Amino acid sequence: MSGLPVDPHLYLTFLGVMAVMAVTPGPANLFSVANGVQRGPAGALAGVIGMNAATVVWFGAAALGLGALVVAFPEAFRLISIGGALYVAWLGINALRGAFRTAADPDAPTIRLGRSALLDGFMVQIANPKAVLFFTAVLPPFMDVTRPAAPQLALFALATIGMDVITMSAYGLGGAALARRMSEPRFRRGFAVVTGALLLAASVLIISRL
Template sequence: MTAALPPLPVDPRLFAGFLSIMMVMAITPGPANIFAVATGVSKGRAAAMAGIVGMNAATLVWFGAAALGLGALVLAFPAAVQAIAIAGALYLAWLGFQSLRGAFSTAQEPETARVSSRRNALVDGFLVQIANPKAVLFFTVVLPPFLDVNRPIVPQLLMFAAATIGMDMMSMTAYGLGGAALTRQMARPRFRRGFRIGVGLLLLVAALLIVMRL
């Protein structure tokens, strides 16, 4: 008779929903991905990879803070967390509509990011991610609805952290190493419009997934 496998820290259905939203968050252009592109273009691939390491180090800091306080928040104020999740879904939907609106704007300019030539790319990457509004949105809105109050919080956060950093690494690396090519493509109005339409639709899907989770 074979021994039963220990249960996963996270319910598989919750984890699948989290992965769907995280995929959208990872590939959506934001300060981190734009920084990766700018670093790759201005400083080269090695600097882009160093910046990516710095950004994911900041993500680990965010997860550490979540482990200290987010679990207590979920346990003490489940209704408040649900209200935050609804507000977050509305905000993601608003971002999606803004992206769709921007796709058809007559004054469209490629997004750019300044990269300091004085500091190390690793430090720059850390500073970009630690103050990234997208990271704040993730830890205050997206993550809480997927935490199961009936299971230990820390193992759940470790599993979510592994998935988040893994997806971010793949997305940021693609942006960083393909920075020059993407920059050239974003200068083309038709490509930029299609890209923004795709981003807008993905953000709307992410908002819908959060609402369905409630």
């Protein structure tokens, strides 16, 4: 047992906690729904890639001592989170503006959240306070100080990203399944409003966790 990179009991407990966190609606999953509705399956999956690229960055930061940095410079991480919340809110406002433009012009194309689903996804997750909470409060208790940190972080990253990919994709593709109805002007207008509301709700969740 001592030769394993992680403590098996701690790892199984971590998997259970991570599963609950992954399926809980939060900024990332709300973004996935909105992104799937607006961009379809390909855009939904690009957003998932972007969000999990940010998760990789968070794990890299954890390997460099993120917890110590957050304790030393808490205001810096608070500003990052506020910036992320404002970015998500801006996406929501753009979606709502697009709904009104669509109402005036029924033949207008479907609105877009931003220039890149990949970038939008990355920005949402890199500023997600759930990520800070995860790496500073949830992950540390599962680390075994008697074992090398790098292999443990690699296995925790594999589990985290694997579960996130599954749940984010499910949320996003569920939204994408509705996209085929976007050719109907009334339906399109209604979902533009829903998209904006979802993104604004995500920004509120981010702010509320600061």
